[in-house]
Amino acid sequence: MMPIILNTPDPMVKVRVMTAKDYSNKALKTLHRAGVLHVEESEELRPVDRAAIENERGQVAELLTDIDDVLVYILKGERISLGEDIEVIYTRPFSETDSEVRLLCTKLSNMHQRAVKLKQEAEGLKGLKRYLELLGQQADLRLRDLNFSGSYLFSRVFILPGETYETCYNKLKDYLFGSMVATMENETVLHIIAKVENQKIIESTVKDNGGKILPIPDEDLTLKEFMGAAEDKIHSLEEELAKINEEIEHKTRENLEKLILFREALSAENERLSVLEKASEAKYVTLIEGWIPENNVEDTVSELKENIGYVFIDTRKPEQVEEPPTKMRNLTAVRPFEVIVNLFGTPKYREWDPTPIIAYSFAFFYGLMLGDVVYAALIMLFANRGLRRFVDDPESEGFKLFQRILYISCGVALVIGLLTGTYLGNFYELFGIESLALAEGIKAILGNPISFIVLSLIIGLVHVNIGHVLALIRGIKEKQKGVAPGKAGLFILQIAGIPWIMHAILHVDIPLLTAQIYSILLYIVLLGVILIVASSVMQKGAFIGGIFWLFDITGLLGDVMSYCRLAGVGLAT
Known part of the structure; x- marks a missing residue:
């Protein structure tokens, strides 16, 4: 809705x-x-x-962890000069940070x-590569032979701790058709071939002795071929990893000052919240609630954080x-008329x-009824000089708003007085x-008088219908x-009824309207009445609605006719 007619309150x-009771x-x-x-x-505090x-x-x-994860790429001990005050970051709303x-x-x-992931x-x-290299020294098997599952036989490669290998092997040897063993430092690499029916027993025994299954790639390569391919792959991964680490360090350095500022501000925030958390457990914290315009949140949060240590x-x-x-x-020009709205x-x-439309209407109606240059000037002078003598506090906001209402309304009256040449009536x-x-x-x-009354009725018709819309x-x-049919009925009644009554x-007679059109208008009027009756019944029930629909029509007529007072007062002045 455009604020030139209606407005909405500030969101x-x-x-x-929440703060310590000492700061309440x-x-x-x-x-x-x-x-x-x-x-x-x-x-x-509630839970x-x-x-x-x-x-x-x-x-x-969580944010501190994210920042620390990024800063690991910067050498420890490096000095950073901060160009911005940490307090500026700290006092901002947390959602922004x-x-x-x-x-x-x-x-x-x-x-x-x-x-x-690359690492x-x-x-x-x-x-x-290190494990398979040991087996490759004994036999150049294919990778698929090291990790085979058939209908009768299977093969696996296990890694066992050196201290449990002998015990584990003694338990397994009766199940094995063949095996190959290689040792390195404190680990033993064991390749076995056995029946499928004993697979679960074998794997369970290995795990019970601290062993694990070595994952073998499903590739049709010999061990020697795999060693060469693995070496190339490792070299490629390390090159890509070095490039990414270099890029991370470059990007981190670009934003290093900001990251440090945020880390320090968040560290202070974390410490503050920690104190409040402990104080709340000891019931030493108080809660203060209120409402604030949305566009003032940032300034309020900043001021609170500046003035209060732990908050x-x-x-x-709002829910x-x-x-x-x-x-x-x-708007500033319209704001004084909030006083009139608040009266109701x-x-x-x-x-x-409704302040905007009230402002235009009040000022225009006031000017239309007064419409005299001298009277308007005298009232403006009195509002500026004499009115303050009748109030206790002429510096109060309410008094100043009332003054502005008089200035604006009398300004309109002065303009209308100039247009109509009215100076103390027709004194000239x-x-x-x-x-x-x-x-x-x-x-x-x-x-x-007649034209002024007609003008007043037209103004009333427009003004009242704005309200109905x-x-x-x-x-x-x-x-x-039932609101829609009722209002539609009122609009139809006016559109068809006014020309029909005039005729x-x-x-x-209104130009372009023939006798046939006037006869049709009567039926349209009846349609409007039916809609009004139906709406009244829908909203108030059959009995009360069947009576009160009449007041909707007479109320419209009374509302419009009441604007004749504009002409009455205007002619009197």
């Missing part, structure tokens, strides 16, 4: 501040100074509040994970069942703020001056039963 955020008064003052509304202090502190501390620890750190570390972390692959290949701040959007306070956000009741948080005629009007057409309309939109959004009762 609010629930802010929850300081926190309350800071929140009030920052413009937080409906501030309330709770004596004791969910303690969990919130623990959760944020966990997130801080969280998103920036994650964005900074994500690419570096992905590269780091790739480097770890593990290279080390695994080196280990496999945890949690912000969230559907909550009713936050209303803070209007109108401040709009709720999820309701529209006493001096033989016929007219001082700048716009004779406007003077003719506002000077003739807004009510229709709201009814559709809130899925109110049938006032004997005034």
Whole structure:
């Protein structure tokens, strides 16, 4: 909805501040100074509040781990000069720091994970090569022969600790058709061939003795061929790993200052949350809650962190069942008219703020009814000089807003007075001056009672229907039963009924409308009435709705006719 007609209140955020009880008064003052509304202090933390502190501390620890994982590529002891104050980072909302750190570390972390994967692959290949080299010295078998599973026989390569090999082999030898053994340092490589039916017993015995199965690649290569291929693969992996490590170091150095700043700020945050966590366990922490406009969150969080040593701040959007306070956000020229809106009741948080249309309407109606240059100038002078004598505090915000309402409204009256040439009425005629009007057409309309009344009715018709259109939109959004047909009926009744009444009762014909069209308009009027009746029954029930539909029609007529007072007061002045 465009704010030139309606506005919506400032989006609010629930802010929850947890701090040591010694800091509660300081926190309350800071929140009030920052413009937080409906501030309330709770004596004791709920379990969910303690969990919130623990959760944020966990997130801080996770971010610190991410940063440390990246910084391992920088030599220890290297000195870094920081161009920005850590306090600037520390006082920012945690959500901003969280998103920036994650964005900074994500690419570096992905590269780091790739480097770890390459390193593990290279080390695994080196280990496999080392074991198979021992077997290759005895026989140049094919890889598939080392890890074979058939319907009758199978073969495997096991790695056993040197101290358990003899014991394990004595348990296995009766099941084996053949074996080949090689030793290195404190490990023994054992290649066996046995029956498939004994496979589970053999593998279980190996595992019980601290052994493991050596994974053999499923490739049609001899051991010697594999040794050569493995050596090339290891060399390729190490080259790729070196390039990635070099790139990681380069990227890390590019963002090194930021990373260090974030690490120091997060370390301070982690320490602060740790103290609060321990204090909450000892019931030495207080909770303060309130509502703040969304666009003020960052400044408020910064101010709290600057003024209070140990504080945890949690912000969230309002839930559907909550009713936050209303803070209007109108343009400077329109803001004074919030006073008039508040006289009838401040709009709720999820309701529209009618201040813009109230501002235009009030100023225009006031100007139309006063419409005199001298009167307008005198009221403006009184508002500026004399009105302050009748109030206790002329410097209060309410008084200044009321002054601005008078300035704006009298400004409109002054313009209309200039256009119609009204100076203390027609006082200038006493001096033989016929007219001082700048716009004779406007003077003719506002000077003739009938034309002024017609203008007032047209204004009323437009103004009232704006209200009905807004009510229709709201009814559709809130899925109110029967609102749409009722409002549609009112619109149809006016569109068809006004021309028909002008023709049938006032004997005034509208150009382009023929006698046949006027006869059709009567049926359209009946359709509008049927829709209004149906809507009233749907909303109020058959009995009450069957009676009150009449008041919808008479209410519309009364609302529009009430605008005749514009002409009445305007002509009187």
